[in-house]
Amino acid sequence: MNVLIKLAMTAYITHSDCLLHDMGPYHPENPQRLKAIAQQLEATGLIEKLRCYESPLATDTQLMRVHPLDYIASIREVSPQKGLAYLDPDTAMNPHSLNAALRAAGGVILATDLVVGQKANRAFCAVRPPGHHAESTYAMGFCIFNNIAVGVAHALATHGLQRIAILDFDVHHGNGTEAIFGGNQKVLFCSTFQHPFYPHSGAKTRHSNCISVPLPAASGGDAFRQAVAAHWLSAVESFKPEMIFISAGFDAHREDDMANLMLDDVDYVWITQQITAWAEQYANGRIVSVLEGGYALNALGRCVVQHIKVLCE
Ligand SMILES: [Zn+2]
Secondary structure: OHHHHHHOOEEEEEOHHHHOOOOOOOOOOOOHHHHHHHHHHHHHOHHHHOEEEEOOOOOHHHHOOOOOHHHHHHHHHHOOOOOOEEEEOOEEEOOOHHHHHHHHHHHHHHHHHHHHOOOOOEEEEOOOOOOOOOOOOOOEOOEOOOHHHHHHHHHHHHOOOOOEEEEEOOOOOOHHHHHHHOOOOOEEEEEEEEOOOOOOOOOOOOOOOEEEEEEOOOOHHHHHHHHHHHHHHHHHHHHOOOEEEEEEOOOOEOOOOOOOOOEOHHHHHHHHHHHHHHHHHHOOOOEEEEEOOOOOHHHHHHHHHHHHHHHHO
């Protein structure tokens, strides 16, 4: 009975608009990703144990904590009536992308409100476009708005939190998140990423609140776990976050052609267990997890299910 009550306390946030953002038939960041997650959630029955919510549209006020108004206006202006409009060589908008991007950021806002308001103790945002490469004034790397940064800024501004940790295990460095929060002592940003690799940032961070752990190609799960234990653990212990946000990218998986870090399903279970233990110890259990990368559809669906299962425990 207890287990059921706890399972019901995890929120799952998504929106059908996020399926309409489509950057062309050969683009790896495509609507099939969210469908693969939904399919596995159904197939395993896990969806029955989650409280499902639709992402609202983020407002300009919410976005403006991270992105200046003229950037937001430029995204609205570029948004095409038909066809694709490119923001960078990898990142395009179709007529539905603007709403998808607003839903993606709005989903993290809702997740934050649910978790801080104790309507859920954990939340997972199955949203796209992803966000951690988006800097305050430019889109890049499939990202338009920095969804997790918008959520963290909302938690700081409206819920009065003083210490928030962002833990990013996507295979790419979250350059946008670092650029936005580098030097902000209310935020601890810990990341692991393949290096040297896109976006070629992060290895030499100059900010004491950013704990960057570059890993060479083919590192594998043992090296990943050792890096987290050696670098993230002490940073989280001394920071004592009041809430944890996860940039949950699954593109370091060995089945994912995007990169070559060679993690397995069990490594995603392990990192989620570490993070939930830290959340229990310091953050009253509060976790908001936000989908970033992950392009091998089967592995993505499997690993998101296992990630959410651990969040439910
Ligand atoms: Zn990535």
